[in-house]
Amino acid sequence: MTARDRGLQPERTTLAWQRTGLSAAVVAVLELRSGIGAGSLFDVVAGCCALVVVVLTWVAGRRPGVNRRLLPLTAWATVATAFLVTVRLLWTAK
Template sequence: MVTSHVVHATGDPGLQPERTSLAWTRTALAMAVNALLAMRAGFVAGEPWLVAIGVLLFAASGAVVAIGTVRRRQLSGERLVITPPAGALLGVAVATLVASAGGVASVFVGGAA
């Protein structure tokens, strides 16, 4: 299990909070695009399971935005939380795998139609 390490901020955190926020935003955007592709393929091919994956991915992309906002605040405060919560990392990893599977499935379903 990953434990959080908290240290006192030594001054200007530099651009780390901004880079972290941008990385989480890019991840959320990629998940949202995969959600759109999965939903479109599901609607075109008449596959409700693919539409459901798209809806789940939209929800997951919103969660990624929320986690990114929390991480930015953690890194820019007076006390720096070095390690993100283990649940957040596991959740993003699972959501990314689902996004990848949805994207691949939408290509195969779209190509078969």
């Protein structure tokens, strides 16, 4: 049996943070564009929450040692974004 190469774990973690940040950046751009265009406070606030996720993931990707401290903040910002998007979708579905 071959031993696992533990040198790849930090690289995989960095790539995961980058993917998360890219996804959040797309959401932020779409939400801010929609919010500013339609004058929707929910969309603007959701876009700002997504921007917080982008910043946190960018910092986490650059400094691998702070991942554990940034994970709860990133999770809360992601949940806030999802909540606001869901409220906005339910609000407009009426």
